[in-house]
Amino acid sequence: MSKKLDAPMCKKPEPLYREAPGKFCPVCGKRSYSLRGIHPQCAVQQADAPRQAVLAEEKREKARVQAAERLASADS
Numbered sequence: 001m002s003k004k005l006d007a008p009m010c011k012k013p014e015p016l017y018r019e020a021p022g023k024f025c026p027v028c029g030k031r032s033y034s035l036r037g038i039h040p041q042c043a044v045q046q047a048d049a050p051r052q053a054v055l056a057e058e059k060r061e062k063a064r065v066q067a068a069e070r071l072a073s074a075d076s
């Protein structure tokens, strides 16, 4: 049962992934195979980004006002 390994050793293996058909996700930069070239979860993140920015800005403003009020009440 000696099977001869006579495959040519110089033959390079086929690349597992040659030119992949997918695009790169513009959000996370990884390859995406979805139709729009963006991961669904990344699309959600991207769609949510402006709202998140507004919320963060509101939060910052609120914290600033609260800090000012705290300072004012501490003075009296």
Ligand SMILES: [Zn+2]
Pocket: 025, 026, 027, 028, 029, 030, 032, 038, 039, 042
């Ligand atoms: Zn992504």
